[in-house]
Amino acid sequence: MELPYGITLPVGSSLGNRTGAWRVERPVYADGRAPCGHACPAHEDPQDWLYAAEEGDYRTAWTRLVAANPFPAVMGRVCYHPCETACNRGRLDEAVGINAVERFLGDHALTHGWDLPGPGPATGRHVLVVGAGPTGLTAAYQLRRLGHEVTVRDAGHEPGGMMRYGIPTYRLPRDVLDAEIARIVRLGVGLEQDSQVTDLDAALEEGFDATLLAVGAQLGHRAYVPAGEAARVLDAVTLLHDVAEGAAPRIGRRVVVYGGGSTAVDAARTVRRLGAEESVIVYRRDRAHMPAHPAELAEALDEGVVVRWLTTVARAEPGRLAVERMELDEAGFPQPTGEIEELSADALVLAVGQDCDLAFLDGVAGVEVRDGVVQVDEFLRTGRAGVFAGGDTVPGQRSVTAAIGHGTRVARFIDAWLRGREPTVAAELPVVDFEQLNPWYFADAPHAVRPRLEAARRVTGFEEVVQGLDETTALYEARRCMSCGSCFECDNCYGVCPDDAVVKLGPGLRFEIDYDYCKGCGLCAAECPAGAILMVPEPVPPS
Amino acid sequence: MSTHLGMPLMYYQVGSFAVGNRLVDPDLRSEQARPDRAASLTKGHRACRGCGEALGARYVLDTAMRATGGRMVTVNATGCLEVFSTPFPETSWRVAWLHSLFGNAPAVASGAAAGLRALGTDVRVVAQGGDGGTVDIGLGCLSGMFERDDDVLYVCYDNGGYMNTGVQRSGATPPAARTTTTQPVGHSYGHAFGQGKDAPRIALAHEIPYVATATVADLRDLEAKVERAMSLRGARYLHVLVPCPLGWGTAPHETVRIARLATESGFFPVFEGERGRVTTVRRIRHRVPVEEYLRPQGRYAHLFTPHRREDVLGRLQQIADANVERYGLAAPAAAISTAGGGPDGHGEVP
Numbered sequence: 070m071e072l073p074y075g076i077t078l079p080v081g082s083s084l085g086n087r088t089g090a091w092r093v094e095r096p097v098y099a100d101g102r103a104p105c106g107h108a109c110p111a112h113e114d115p116q117d118w119l120y121a122a123e124e125g126d127y128r129t130a131w132t133r134l135v136a137a138n139p140f141p142a143v144m145g146r147v148c149y150h151p152c153e154t155a156c157n158r159g160r161l162d163e164a165v166g167i168n169a170v171e172r173f174l175g176d177h178a179l180t181h182g183w184d185l186p187g188p189g190p191a192t193g194r195h196v197l198v199v200g201a202g203p204t205g206l207t208a209a210y211q212l213r214r215l216g217h218e219v220t221v222r223d224a225g226h227e228p229g230g231m232m233r234y235g236i237p238t239y240r241l242p243r244d245v246l247d248a249e250i251a252r253i254v255r256l257g258v259g260l261e262q263d264s265q266v267t268d269l270d271a272a273l274e275e276g277f278d279a280t281l282l283a284v285g286a287q288l289g290h291r292a293y294v295p296a297g298e299a300a301r302v303l304d305a306v307t308l309l310h311d312v313a314e315g316a317a318p319r320i321g322r323r324v325v326v327y328g329g330g331s332t333a334v335d336a337a338r339t340v341r342r343l344g345a346e347e348s349v350i351v352y353r354r355d356r357a358h359m360p361a362h363p364a365e366l367a368e369a370l371d372e373g374v375v376v377r378w379l380t381t382v383a384r385a386e387p388g389r390l391a392v393e394r395m396e397l398d399e400a401g402f403p404q405p406t407g408e409i410e411e412l413s414a415d416a417l418v419l420a421v422g423q424d425c426d427l428a429f430l431d432g433v434a435g436v437e438v439r440d441g442v443v444q445v446d447e448f449l450r451t452g453r454a455g456v457f458a459g460g461d462t463v464p465g466q467r468s469v470t471a472a473i474g475h476g477t478r479v480a481r482f483i484d485a486w487l488r489g490r491e492p493t494v495a496a497e498l499p500v501v502d503f504e505q506l507n508p509w510y511f512a513d514a515p516h517a518v519r520p521r522l523e524a525a526r527r528v529t530g531f532e533e534v535v536q537g538l539d540e541t542t543a544l545y546e547a548r549r550c551m552s553c554g555s556c557f558e559c560d561n562c563y564g565v566c567p568d569d570a571v572v573k574l575g576p577g578l579r580f581e582i583d584y585d586y587c588k589g590c591g592l593c594a595a596e597c598p599a600g601a602i603l604m605v606p607e608p609v610p611p612s
Numbered sequence: 613m614s615t616h617l618g619m620p621l622m623y624y625q626v627g628s629f630a631v632g633n634r635l636v637d638p639d640l641r642s643e644q645a646r647p648d649r650a651a652s653l654t655k656g657h658r659a660c661r662g663c664g665e666a667l668g669a670r671y672v673l674d675t676a677m678r679a680t681g682g683r684m685v686t687v688n689a690t691g692c693l694e695v696f697s698t699p700f701p702e703t704s705w706r707v708a709w710l711h712s713l714f715g716n717a718p719a720v721a722s723g724a725a726a727g728l729r730a731l732g733t734d735v736r737v738v739a740q741g742g743d744g745g746t747v748d749i750g751l752g753c754l755s756g757m758f759e760r761d762d763d764v765l766y767v768c769y770d771n772g773g774y775m776n777t778g779v780q781r782s783g784a785t786p787p788a789a790r791t792t793t794t795q796p797v798g799h800s801y802g803h804a805f806g807q808g809k810d811a812p813r814i815a816l817a818h819e820i821p822y823v824a825t826a827t828v829a830d831l832r833d834l835e836a837k838v839e840r841a842m843s844l845r846g847a848r849y850l851h852v853l854v855p856c857p858l859g860w861g862t863a864p865h866e867t868v869r870i871a872r873l874a875t876e877s878g879f880f881p882v883f884e885g886e887r888g889r890v891t892t893v894r895r896i897r898h899r900v901p902v903e904e905y906l907r908p909q910g911r912y913a914h915l916f917t918p919h920r921r922e923d924v925l926g927r928l929q930q931i932a933d934a935n936v937e938r939y940g941l942a943a944p945a946a947a948i949s950t951a952g953g954g955p956d957g958h959g960e961v962p
């Protein structure tokens with residue numbers, strides 16, 4: 070090549086030296102599963118929707134969110150957010166407030182009247198869903214999206230199951246619930262209220278192509294408490310149901326709630342709002358062993374609810390209770406001590422669990438009921454072809470979140486059944502743990518706190534206690550996400566390569582490694598904030 | 613991100629310290645994030661895997677190229693950077709580039725600047741060399757260049773030794789480091805304490821317009837300093853810490869992390885000064901004991917095996933502590949704000 074005077078080496082001449090041959094390991098872009106999504110019983114992928122929210126693209130964020138869960142505004146209020154417990158950012162400062170952003174997106178969508186994605190092409194198949202709780206409604210939504218006709222038959226006067234008749238309005242305002250249900254119904258779901266199914270075989274004969282049993286656990290568990298004749302003993306599920314229907318049950322001035330779960334806490338807080346001066350939770354074990362969520366308990370305590378730990382109810386009499394002090398044994402189980410004490414109480418509310426009312430399944434061939442719940446396989450199938458079950462009706466965790474997850478999954482399994490295919494479960498990507506991240510690149514940014522209604526104002530009514538985030542705070546919170554396992558185009562790999570061997574493909578297109586020159590030093594992988602680059606052994610070239 | 617760039621946007625959560633950030637206006641991203649960066653030192657060069665010097669040189673020159681609109685020449689001393697980039701008949705430079713000798717790069721740069729001025733062009737000069745070429749054999753020429761206030765930015769890539777010729781000690785080799793000429797034998801612990809030259813402070817003492825230190829671990833800081841240097845005239849000096857996997861006994865993928873530990877331990881102070889005064893310092897974000905910096909490096913392995921040299925480790929920690937004290941590196945990082953100064957821990961020195 071003819072070079073100008075004084076120039077001895079032509080530009081670009083080093084390109085002839087393919088340094089890629091030095092490599093023993095190669096970087097590969099490999100998205101992993103963020104722990105938040107891995108932990109989500111509703112199969113959401115918070116990393117994915119937070120990514121869009123970070124850009125202020127709430128519509129896309131919400132669309133990604135509702136692909137898994139049609140109830141973001143509900144979930145943003147009642148979910149116990151296992152995602153936040155798993156969130157890697159918790160190892161850096163504090164977990165991302167995923168739940169608060171979810172609520173923001175859910176409310177934002179309601180304010181703007183966004184509709185769920187429309188139904189898929191009609192398949193001519195018709196599915197019967199028994200029960201309009203979160204399991205049944207989510208399944209109905211997903212089945213409509215897959216093009217199937219859906220009839221939901223529900224015993225309640227209004228749809229929602231425990232979201233309406235269990236969870237009190239100070240945690241989940243009815244207008245929010247109504248709006249999210251209405252959006253599902255608008256997809257063309259046939260909703261039949263006040264329609265308890267009492268004979269499954271008869272219902273099946275109407276010619277449905279598949280059936281989902283999602284009847285929840287409606288009965289308050291009756292623990293045996295010796296009680297004098299005139300003693301007032303109620304169960305929490307009935308109490309909350311009555312309150313939800315607008316009734317004001319007679320409870321008196323001093324009320325004891327027996328139990329340690331969410332239902333007990335909700336019953337105790339409701340009792341305060343109904344005007345009881347004393348609302349005492351009596352629980353057999355200690356605080357560390359209480360199944361209720363710590364945040365709920367804290368709110369209850371703020372409102373003046375009192376807890377008697379390590380105590381059990383020995384006997385109920387009109388106006389008073391005999392309670393016994395308990396002790397935890399080495400295994401953490403409560404053991405009686407024989408020390409009895411008296412408490413004044415006008416009423417005793419039992420909140421010791423819920424049972425399923427499965428009488429309508431008596432004698433139904435192929436559907437097995439064991440330990441009070443319907444038995445299913447990993448594809449949520451009962452022993453009867455075409456009959457599926459999910460939510461509180463089947464063994465497992467009982468929460469709205471788990472119910473929504475069941476609804477989404479079972480819809481896929483039902484769809485496979487209707488199309489004559491084998492059901493499958495998508496393989497999960499490997500979970501990205503904190504050690505795979507490079508947290509240096511994230512600025513210190515503490516968690517934003519959701520404002521709460523003052524305790525004094527709470528007990529006077531059923532106004533919502535926890536308030537939402539405004540847009541700025543929600544955006545801030547979304548941007549705290551470290552995008553575990555997913556490239557967020559921070560350009561670090563492109564920047565830190567000493568060999569200029571990373572190719573930037575442009576916005577949204579991410580990057581590519583130029584293996585002709587990449588020496589495999591691994592700096593890109595080491596400096597990837599999100600742990601989205603893996604070093605793998607160099608493949609042996611074909612001989 | 614840097615104190616020199618106004619930051620009207622709130623974007624400090626997602627990867628705020630990263631090379632780029634999709635939430636930020638492209639104009640506010642680092643030079644290295646740009647698809648059209650100059651790639652002054654491009655692929656095909658023969659530096660070791662994970663070479664800090666190759667990385668540092670591209671960071672510096674790409675920014676200088678942007679600042680000068682491509683109207684600049686580079687003068688390079690002998691050393692790894694020159695040898696791995698230009699094995700005849702190849703070059704991986706995409707800038708006008710001139711090599712002469714090991715010890716005379718500052719003088720060649722002075723001459724180039726004078727010649728270009730005589731030609732009436734406004735082509736800027738950036739000179740660069742290793743620590744050996746800078747603090748040892750080239751120090752006389754460099755001091756002269758400073759004294760005459762020649763219009764040159766001189767960049768020293770400090771990898772703490774004569775790496776090109778097989779890891780011999782230089783005047784920038786830190787105490788206790790093993791090189792091929794400072795072997796720990798018997799009770800000795802590698803390179804001696806109390807020797808060597810603090811080139812940035814020597815430069816500062818010349819009261820030239822601009823002196824700064826930087827590392828390959830903090831790109832935004834490095835780029836801001838090159839930009840600042842190119843906005844000034846006269847003699848300017850930039851000292852960049854560039855870990856060397858071969859000479860330091862570190863894994864190739866650790867280069868950036870090691871540089872980060874050097875600053876976070878206080879062992880390598882990052883600051884900026886003008887006309888003899890330190891003006892800003894890069895404050896430590898998460899301070900670590902100097903041991904965290906030393907332990908991953910093979911050149912300090914003899915401080916940990918077969919016996920832990922508590923005495924030597926203590927003296928090295930004292931060096932870090934003295935730096936922290938002298939430059940005020942531990943002062944609380946500036947509060948995160950949405951406009952103006954970023955969360956980068958820069959602070960004005962009163």
Ligand SMILES: Cc1cc2nc3c(=O)[nH]c(=O)nc-3n(C[C@H](O)[C@H](O)[C@H](O)COP(=O)(O)OP(=O)(O)OC[C@H]3O[C@@H](n4cnc5c(N)ncnc54)[C@H](O)[C@@H]3O)c2cc1C
Nearest residue numbers: 200202203204224230231235266284285460461467468469
């Ligand atoms: C007081 C209380 C508070 C709770 N708080 C929370 C919380 O904060 N967060 C959380 O995640 N979870 C909470 N849960 C749990 C959660 O509400 C349930 O796990 C969830 O609602 C279960 O959903 P599901 O659809 O399976 O059943 P359900 O919500 O119980 O819905 C079942 C539906 O089926 C109907 N049905 C029953 N039998 C028949 C029949 N034979 N024919 C037709 N219809 C029938 C019922 O009327 C009901 O509408 C709470 C539960 C209670 C009781």
Ligand SMILES: Cc1ncc(C[n+]2csc(CCOP(=O)(O)OP(=O)(O)O)c2C)c(N)n1
Nearest residue numbers: 690691692714742743744745773774775776
């Ligand atoms: C006058 C002279 N003496 C010795 C050498 C041999 N030599 C070439 S590079 C080098 C060391 C370079 O060390 P440094 O400047 O720190 O650069 P590095 O290779 O470490 O980047 C030496 C001693 C030389 N080229 N010229």
Ligand code: SF4
Nearest residue numbers: 105156157550551553
């Ligand atoms: S930081 Fe983001 S992606 Fe990682 S676990 Fe938390 S919310 Fe999920």
Ligand SMILES: [Mg+2]
Nearest residue numbers: 742743771773
């Ligand atoms: Mg050197």
